[in-house]
Amino acid sequence: MKKILIVDDEEIVRYALSEKLKENGFLVKEACDGEQALEIFQKEELDSVLLDLKMPGMSGLETMKELKKLDVSVPVIIVTAHGDIPTAVEAIKFGAYDFVEKPPQISKIIVTLSRAIEKADLEKKVRNLGLALETSKEIQTAYEKLKELDKMKTDFVSTVSHEFRTPLTSILGFTKIIRGKLETVIFPQVISDDKKTTNTVRQIKENINIILSETERLSALINDVLDLAKIESGKVEWKMAPLVVSSIIRQAFAVTGSLFTQKGLQLLEDIEEGLPEISGDNDRLLQVLINLLSNAAKFTEKGSVTCRAKKTGNFITFSIVDTGIGIDTDDQKKILEKFKQAGDTLTDKPKGTGLGLPICREIIENHGGKIWVDSEPGKGSSFSFTIPTIQTAGQEI
DSSP states (O other): OOOEEEEEHHHHHHHHHHHHHHHOOOEEESSSSSHHHHHHHSSSOOOOEEEOOOOOSOOOOHHHHHHHHHHSSOOEEEEEEEGGGGHHHHHHTTTOOOOEEESSOOHHHHHHHHHHHHHHHHHHHHHHHHHGGGSHHHHHHHHHHHHHHHHHHHHHHHHHHHHHHHHHHHHHHHHHHHHIIIIIIIIIGGGOOOOOHHHHHHHHHHHHHHHHHHHHHHHHHHHHHHHHHHTTTOOOOOOOOOOOOHHHHHHHHHEEEHHHHHTOOEEEEETTTEEEOEEEEEEHHHHHHHHHHHHHHHHHSSSSSEEEEETTTEEEEEEEEEOOOOOHHHHHTTTTSSTTSSSSSTSSSOOSSHHHHHHHHHHHHHOOOEEEEEEHHHHEEEEEEEBBBBTTTSOOO
């Protein structure tokens, strides 16, 4: 029998879930807060955790972070109110397997738990079989099943993202209209020396700007999720054509130049003479360069950013070199993975969606190249990628 830990500060919710899960053949443990959950987690062998997102004291996100430190393999399913769905989607970035809405439907919980446990069991099986059994039929079957489950999760996230895109676009549009009306019609009529009135007007302006910035951030996240899902599913139509290296670099400079001007940074190019053409999708490779240049501008406070291009064997190597804050060694290993960012994204406000670099990696790999990072904290970073020259593009790499 599979053992589930229910973590919720509401006793009636714990009781209802516990009884229903027991009726469906699960063993159940209960915790009323994050601290108690951690104690039970260390003592019991658990197959999954149902975790309430909003709890007094240690929040659901904080609890999940600590649980993942203890055992990253145990799937965590977030239980959340409808209004907290964006936060629940964010939780998936930090390691949650999935989320269900309150009031929880037991049928959906059973299905979600079963899939989560099945995936965790298969991953454990793959680990236990080890490298020596890579060619065996059993591990191949487990691998194919894992791919299927991963596709189901990708499809789910993609569907949720589509559902959020339209209302977010409406919220963003209406908020901009409201801000415009307030600033041009309402606020000019509010002429008062009353300090309370002045503070209220200021607070309204600040709140509207927060709504706009957060909506734009969520819109960017959704667009990146959909873009990555499209690339991973093989649905992108690659428009391959001969490209001049210097031309595509200068296109990227034209788009990002204002970012460097605003911060007083030098934007430099170092392009080897006589480079052969490459074969690639101009828009997608431009997307990679814009992303890397924008990141360099974002994390560099003084000095310069240099875009280099040189021939290395049958490839052109592009490098974006900055004099910024640099990246820790541990973060360098994970920064190209989905939803992974440098630093602690639970305590530090993320400066992006965590998908820009994984999208870059997918684009580069689809062109037959590779991407990597070299960095030293406090001295800067160098993001490099290779693209085959036009003579070798299309050959087996």
